[in-house]
Amino acid sequence: MSATTTADITAQIQQQFPQATPRASLDHPALDVPAGDVLAVLKTLRDTHGYDMLVDVTAIDWAEGANPRFTAVYHLYSTTSHNYVRIATACTGDDSAPVAPSATSLWPAADWHERETYDMFGIRFEGHPDLRRILMWEGYPYHPLRKEFPLAGIETELPDPEVAAATKVQVKPAPMAGGPFVASSGEINLTEAEPRAKDESWNEANEKPGA
Amino acid sequence: MATEFAFPDATAKNATGEFETEKMSLSMGPSHPSTHGVLRVQMELDGEVVIKADPIIGYLHRGDEKIAENMTYNQFVPYTDRLDYLAPLANNMAYAIAVEKLAKLEVPERCQAIRVITAEMARISAHLLGLGAFGIDTGAWTVFMYSFTEREKLYKLFEELTGARFTTSYTRIGGVARDVPDGWTDRVNAFCDQFLPILEEILSLLTRNKIFMDRTVGIGVISKEDAIAYGLTGPNLRGSGVAADLRKDRPYSGYEKYEFDVPVGTTGDSYDRYLVRGEEMRQSVRIIKQAIKSFPGGDWYAKDARKIFAPPKDKILTSMEELIQNFMIVTEGPQMPAGEVYFEAENPKGTLGFYIVSKGGGVPYRLKIRAPSFCNLSILSKVCTGVMISDVVSILGSLDFVMGECDR
Numbered sequence: 149m150s151a152t153t154t155a156d157i158t159a160q161i162q163q164q165f166p167q168a169t170p171r172a173s174l175d176h177p178a179l180d181v182p183a184g185d186v187l188a189v190l191k192t193l194r195d196t197h198g199y200d201m202l203v204d205v206t207a208i209d210w211a212e213g214a215n216p217r218f219t220a221v222y223h224l225y226s227t228t229s230h231n232y233v234r235i236a237t238a239c240t241g242d243d244s245a246p247v248a249p250s251a252t253s254l255w256p257a258a259d260w261h262e263r264e265t266y267d268m269f270g271i272r273f274e275g276h277p278d279l280r281r282i283l284m285w286e287g288y289p290y291h292p293l294r295k296e297f298p299l300a301g302i303e304t305e306l307p308d309p310e311v312a313a314a315t316k317v318q319v320k321p322a323p324m325a326g327g328p329f330v331a332s333s334g335e336i337n338l339t340e341a342e343p344r345a346k347d348e349s350w351n352e353a354n355e356k357p358g359a
Numbered sequence: 360m361a362t363e364f365a366f367p368d369a370t371a372k373n374a375t376g377e378f379e380t381e382k383m384s385l386s387m388g389p390s391h392p393s394t395h396g397v398l399r400v401q402m403e404l405d406g407e408v409v410i411k412a413d414p415i416i417g418y419l420h421r422g423d424e425k426i427a428e429n430m431t432y433n434q435f436v437p438y439t440d441r442l443d444y445l446a447p448l449a450n451n452m453a454y455a456i457a458v459e460k461l462a463k464l465e466v467p468e469r470c471q472a473i474r475v476i477t478a479e480m481a482r483i484s485a486h487l488l489g490l491g492a493f494g495i496d497t498g499a500w501t502v503f504m505y506s507f508t509e510r511e512k513l514y515k516l517f518e519e520l521t522g523a524r525f526t527t528s529y530t531r532i533g534g535v536a537r538d539v540p541d542g543w544t545d546r547v548n549a550f551c552d553q554f555l556p557i558l559e560e561i562l563s564l565l566t567r568n569k570i571f572m573d574r575t576v577g578i579g580v581i582s583k584e585d586a587i588a589y590g591l592t593g594p595n596l597r598g599s600g601v602a603a604d605l606r607k608d609r610p611y612s613g614y615e616k617y618e619f620d621v622p623v624g625t626t627g628d629s630y631d632r633y634l635v636r637g638e639e640m641r642q643s644v645r646i647i648k649q650a651i652k653s654f655p656g657g658d659w660y661a662k663d664a665r666k667i668f669a670p671p672k673d674k675i676l677t678s679m680e681e682l683i684q685n686f687m688i689v690t691e692g693p694q695m696p697a698g699e700v701y702f703e704a705e706n707p708k709g710t711l712g713f714y715i716v717s718k719g720g721g722v723p724y725r726l727k728i729r730a731p732s733f734c735n736l737s738i739l740s741k742v743c744t745g746v747m748i749s750d751v752v753s754i755l756g757s758l759d760f761v762m763g764e765c766d767r
Contacts, residue, residue: 175460201590223701223714255590256589283420299429
């Protein structure tokens with residue numbers, strides 16, 4: 149196992165995997181890898197280059213209409229050379245059921261990270277032994293970190309169907325939705341970000357008109 | 360003459376199979392004193408032996424990452440308090456440095472030193488609670504009383520510095536909220552001086568305590584390989600004998616200037632994790648004392664970062680230019696370039712990472728929080744398989760997790 153310096157790791161991986169392309173990054177070396185090669189690249193990084201720790205698996209939603217819509221991101225760390233490397237891959241499959249390769253066969257650490265990413269984005273990790281929700285409850289119908297999911301949340305049934313049926317209580321959206329200074333991602337319209345521009349006659353007791 | 364009897368093997372650690380008992384499933388938590396918050400462990404039991412343990416998390420999920428996508432960088436600082444709510448100052452710092460990496464912004468030495476001092480104080484405060492709660496889990500109540508007295512003193516100092524005891528929200532992107540008050544560093548120094556003998560006393564209540572050792576030595580052993588493969592960090596990784604500490608390996612905020620040791624365990628059991636935390640507090644005191652001794656003067660915020668750090672209040676009220684600048688930062692947020700960064704800081708529980716994807720402007724496009732407690736807990740089902748129920752309590756205590764951070 150040889151520790152590799154940050155500068156040449158992308159070059160070395162590209163030499164072995166010509167399909168990999170350098171990814172724009174402000175800090176650590178990063179590579180875009182086609183979904184089919186991700187596991188081979190991760191395995192090479194772990195076994196040959198000493199990146200022995202999988203610190204994080206996550207995803208980015210590039211919003212509806214983008215192609216690819218979802219990017220899965222794996223962060224590796226080397227406990228010997230103390231460097232990070234970022235591997236990103238465009239998810240395959242359509243927008244409603246994107247697919248990414250699972251790293252659980254290489255690191256057990258991937259288990260929970262991938263469950264979380266599945267829970268939040270709905271990305272199916274191929275090869276994951278036990279892909280179920282982790283932060284939200286079993287049976288929750290949405291994937292909340294997708295861009296189309298509203299910040300306030302959507303009214304849903306309580307986790308326990310029996311309790312929900314007996315009490316007729318629903319999980320309510322957050323009352324502050326659309327409140328002052330709740331800016332939207334990407335760009336902000338100053339007029340909209342200004343609290344006085346908003347109709348504030350509504351509050352928790354009085355429902356927002358038209359909501 | 361053949362013997363017609365046999366005593367049961369008293370050295371057998373695992374009683375599975377000795378009796379044919381009916382399997383029982385037991386839900387520990389989400390509200391259980393040993394789960395330190397709202398963790399639920401769904402267990403399958405054979406007598407008192409755990410044959411399967413499945414941690415169920417998410418009871419404290421607030422959607423911090425979604426919230427972050429909908430507000431400016433500075434507005435998110437108070438949310439970082441509520442990740443590892445036992446060490447908010449360390450979270451504040453980790454987040455601020457992550458965003459500063461994105462902005463390619465260097466903060467002055469004084470600001471770095473303030474952040475180091477507060478982060479190490481937060482580490483002491485978090486470990487004190489960790490040890491106290493671990494003590495209670497294993498039947499040693501007294502430790503908690505001692506450690507909470509010390510935490511109270513730290514809270515007084517936090518309050519004086521930040522205005523809040525618990526949710527400090529102290530850092531800003533490009534600096535801190537305010538400079539240290541007059542004489543504050545002396546009071547921190549005085550705290551350190553009186554703290555060391557008390558720390559010895561606290562640790563002596565546990566280190567050679569027969570009951571405590573019986574419940575921790577050889578319990579919940581995590582091998583070096585497992586610790587790395589499961590992505591464990593912080594004292595849990597070091598307890599397993601891996602000398603990984605980002606303060607040494609990838610120094611940030613001027614940690615390279617201070618001398619300190621990284622304690623590592625040998626066997627990776629609950630006892631080693633306890634020892635590592637105890638020693639880390641001594642090392643934190645060492646760092647704080649060095650930082651105070653060489654406490655630099657000068658600016659405590661990045662002065663040239665006009666589009667990132669808000670100008671001083673007196674200037675805002677008297678000068679048009681500064682008023683506009685302040686207005687822009689408040690309404691549109693500190694202006695960041697487009698790009699991706701991933702930064703991890705060595706927090707009390709492990710490495711807290713922030714992965715920020717920016718499309719430019721004042722709001723992150725995606726902000727992922729890599730929570731150490733989340734990763735540290737993922738090994739629970741492996742460690743808890745085949746142990747007694749009472750050992751699960753000891754293991755949970757030794758992993759020292761915070762659900763606010765795990766569930767985000």
